[in-house]
Amino acid sequence: MRVIEVKPVKLKGTIKIPPSxxxxxxxxxxxxxxxxxxxxxxxxxxxxxxxxxxxxxxxxxxxxxxxxxxxxxxxxxxxxxxxxxxxxxxxxxxxxxxxxxxxxxxxxxxxxxxxxxxxxxxxxxxxxxxxxxxxxxxxxxxxxxxxxxxxxxxxxxxxxxxxxxxxxxxxxxxxxxxxxxxxxxxxxxxxxxxxxxxxxxxxxxxxxxxxxxxxxxxxxxxxxxxxxxxxxxxEYTVEADFSSASFWLCVGAMGCDVVCNGLDLHSKQADKALLAYLSAAGAKIMKNSEGIVIRADGGLAPFKINIDATPDLLPAAAVLACSIKGLSQITGLRRLKFKESDRIKTTISMINGLGGDIVEISDGLIIRGTGSLEGGMVHTANDHRIAMAAATASVISKKSVIISYADCVGKSYPQFWDDLRRAGGKIEEYYMGR
The missing domain is CATH 3.65.10.10 (Enolpyruvate transferase domain)
Known part of the structure; x- marks a missing residue:
């Protein structure tokens, strides 16, 4: 089993978003x-x-x-x-x-x-x-x-x-x-x-x-x-993937200087809705010559979103909520039990494992954000989106985030760890028996 430790540093750089x-x-x-x-x-x-x-x-x-x-x-x-x-x-x-x-x-x-x-x-x-x-x-x-x-x-x-x-x-x-x-x-x-x-x-x-x-x-x-x-x-060129970009867009909203290169603002992709969610919470969405930049210089307000049409956003949105002081609510989770893991349970486990405050309600989660997390161990259950969300949580953590089954990102985003390094992420790798 490959285990990755991500140290708590702010990220900076331009990420070429992988294709959808x-x-x-x-x-x-x-x-x-x-x-x-x-x-x-x-x-x-x-x-x-x-x-x-x-x-x-x-x-x-x-x-x-x-x-x-x-x-x-x-x-x-x-x-x-x-x-x-x-x-x-x-x-x-x-x-x-x-x-x-x-x-x-x-x-x-x-x-x-x-x-x-x-x-x-x-x-x-x-x-x-x-x-x-x-x-x-x-x-x-x-x-x-x-x-x-x-x-x-x-x-x-x-x-x-x-x-x-x-x-x-x-x-x-x-x-x-x-x-x-x-x-x-x-x-x-x-x-x-x-x-x-x-x-x-x-x-x-x-x-x-x-x-x-x-x-x-x-x-x-x-x-x-x-x-x-x-x-x-x-004759077709595959456009950049908003699902993969969601982690970097949230990193930008959590105070990092990250540019997302390649995204099409006119895309039909469901997860483009994250831009609207971020904007409603107070983020500024800007486009420069290199790509899309998210700014939240004045801080974000707690949010309430329904992700029934965008279920892949849950792990990233839950981490984002921890970075915002106050109560945020995420609803529309009825289909998430059938993902690579029971993603409701694994998201709760991730946030709790990092020292956050999250509770489950009927078809939803409430996150009490404090602006930061403690850090700690995240058991991914071999779920690629949990692994990537946990990595982004490092930017608001006081201590390192340690992620099990780190190779699971290959399901959707094989070069994620390389991109994290390119953005200044500090990573240690370990190999452990199952």
Whole structure:
């Protein structure tokens, strides 16, 4: 186990924000479904993105990698094809829920028996929405008492689909990418609140760039999908990731001189909402020639935010709340039990372990901030966002922050520790037995 100790120093520097893995997933899939050669540039080969690349290779795509000038960034040259030509009937989704959920419907266009496996907590994450679809559409499947591995067999057909959006929007995105390929028109009827609608917008954005159109009817709350469409090859550059940037934006709001390079203020990404949250708390958001800078020279006011549409922001927002004197409240946590960890529990554990004051209420957390933390040990539960949030907590801590399973950042942001050093972070590394 790799353990990292982050010493309590203020950070300063310019961070090139890594590319969005949410957009990368979608671009790799859409490119793999086109009959032609696509070029996807500015791709970071995080564990999750690699899971999608390998999954699409299993389903027939040929994908080559070209190194870019920036370390760890690549251009992908993808030769896709549809109908899919299965090369490997076992798809290991690693710990990537996006890979799993996005590729299940695609596997059901091949008329082959496909097995989905995974690692870590993804094995336990619920797929009940898919099981309901399988039952209604007479698709054969096997699982392990509702958990992975999952074996599917059969052919997806066009028609009317009902999608429960209470837990995740990924099933809708998956159906949106797959149903246009089928013969005949389809509808997706949404049931429940449309969670993470910005992620659905991102899916539709990439699809439209590949020449595939779907429409959402606001009156009936249905997605209308014309069948027999074809994906065109893509020439696409993946934009910078607001989820990864959230840690650096919060560091800026906690008094550090950090510039976030590469962010698009017109992005459709859900986590761009952090800028609005920071502004409402009193931060100044400025743009210079190098990127976005957050200033909070007069201090921030305690905040109350609902992160139902932006659940990945919880760990960073909880640390930020500790830096602000007074009571802050974060609500909209209903989906966070099903992340890489039970992220509500691990966030509480992180703040408590660092000497903060945090309590759980119904669908929310209250943080009593004092302006600083003591420091201490954080057990990440192998959750990348907990590890990165804990690292940022060092800038308001009196003593070092010690972080277990530090390699877990590779799931989304492999060069995080290098970027922390580049910004002046003082780091010691240790290796311990499990």
């Amino acid at each position: 893995k949410s957009y990368a997933h979608r671009a790799v899939i859409c490119a793999s479904l086109s009959n032609g050669i696509s070029t996807i540039s500015n791709v970071m080969l995080s564990d999750d993105v690699m899971a999608t690349i390998k999954a699409m290779e299993s389903l027939g795509a040929n994908i080559n990698y070209i190194s870019e000038d920036v370390p760890d960034f690549f251009t992908l040259v993808i030769k896709g094809s549809y109908p899919l030509k299965v090369k490997n009937n076992i798809i290991n989704c690693r710990q990537s829920a996006s890979t799993l959920r996005f590729t299940i419907p695609l596997a059901l266009t091949t008329n082959e028996k496909i097995t989905f496996t995974a690692n870590g907590r993804l094995i336990e994450r619920p797929l009940d929405d898919y099981y309901k679809i399988f039952d209604s559409k007479k698709i054969l499947y096997q699982n392990n008492n509702g958990l992975l591995p999952l074996i599917v067999e059969g052919m997806l057909k066009s028609g009317v689909y009902r999608a429960d959006t209470h837990i995740t929007s990924q099933t809708i995105s998956a159906l949106l990418m797959t149903l246009p390929l089928l013969e005949g028109n389809s509808k997706i009827k949404t049931q429940g609140p449309l969670s993470s609608k910005d992620y659905i917008s991102m899916t539709m954005d990439i699809m439209s760039k590949a020449g595939v159109a779907v429409r959402f009817d606001n009156n009936t709350r249905e997605f209308l999908i014309r069948g027999d469409q074809k994906y065109n090859p893509l």
